[in-house]
Amino acid sequence: MNNPLPKIILASKSPRRQELLRLMDIDFRIVLKEVDESYPDHLSPEEVALYIATKKAEAFDETIGDEVVLTADTIVCIDGLILGKPETPEHAVEMLKMLSGRVHKVITGVCLLHKHKYNKFFDVSEVFFRKLTDEEITSxxxxxxxxxxxxxxxxxxxxxxxxxxxxxxxxxxxxxxxxEKLYQQLKNL
Known part of the structure; x- marks a missing residue:
C-alpha cells in the first residue's frame, strides 16, 4: 500500500484550486498570507510563475511543522507578454480581445514547502481561442x-x-x- 499523502496547507484563496484538491480527494486546510507578487523584469514567463509561487511559500518557512505548504501562481502569456489579473472591467475586455483568435500559453508554477525544502515545478499548456465577438467578450x-x-x-x-x-x-x-504533476510530486515527498 502506498504511503498516504501528507497533510496539506493550501496557501490560496482560489476556489478553483480548492475544488481541484477536493476532486483529488486530498485533505487540506487553507491558510492565507499577504505576499508581494512583484517580480524582476528579466525573468522568463516560466521563471515568473515559479518565482511568485516560491515567494508565497517563503512566507510560511519559519512557521510550518510537518505539513506541506502548497502555493501556486498561474499566468497567461501571449507573444512573450505576461497577462496578469485585470485591474478593471475595461482592462479585462482589452485582454480578451488580445487573446481572441490566437494561441496563448498558460503557465502555472507550483511550490511545495516541506520540512524547509522547496520542491518547485511548472506546467505549460497552449490554449487556442477562436475569434470572439465584441458582444461575447463584453457580456x-x-x-x-x-x-x-x-x-x-x-x-x-x-x-x-x-x-x-x-x-x-x-x-x-x-x-x-x-x-497530474502535483499528485506525483506529493507521492514522492
Whole structure:
C-alpha cells in the first residue's frame, strides 16, 4: 500500500484550486498570507510563475511543522507578454480581445514547502481561442467579473466553453493547478 499523502496547507484563496484538491480527494486546510507578487523584469514567463509561487511559500518557512505548504501562481502569456489579473472591467475586455483568435500559453508554477525544502515545478499548456465577438467578450466580463483570473478568463466559464477550440497540455493547469504533476510530486515527498 502506498504511503498516504501528507497533510496539506493550501496557501490560496482560489476556489478553483480548492475544488481541484477536493476532486483529488486530498485533505487540506487553507491558510492565507499577504505576499508581494512583484517580480524582476528579466525573468522568463516560466521563471515568473515559479518565482511568485516560491515567494508565497517563503512566507510560511519559519512557521510550518510537518505539513506541506502548497502555493501556486498561474499566468497567461501571449507573444512573450505576461497577462496578469485585470485591474478593471475595461482592462479585462482589452485582454480578451488580445487573446481572441490566437494561441496563448498558460503557465502555472507550483511550490511545495516541506520540512524547509522547496520542491518547485511548472506546467505549460497552449490554449487556442477562436475569434470572439465584441458582444461575447463584453457580456462575459459583465456577467462573470473575471478580475481575479489571469488573462481575464476562466476555462470552466462561458468564454472558455464557447471560445476555446483546443488545448495542448493539461486542462487542470489552465484551471490553475497541474493536478497530474502535483499528485506525483506529493507521492514522492
Amino acid at each position: 462575459y466580463v459583465e456577467k462573470y467579473q473575471p478580475l481575479d483570473k489571469a488573462g481575464s478568463y476562466g476555462i470552466q466559464e462561458r468564454i472558455g466553453l464557447i471560445g476555446i477550440e483546443r488545448i495542448n497540455g493539461s486542462y487542470t493547469n489552465v484551471v490553475g493547478l497541474p493536478t
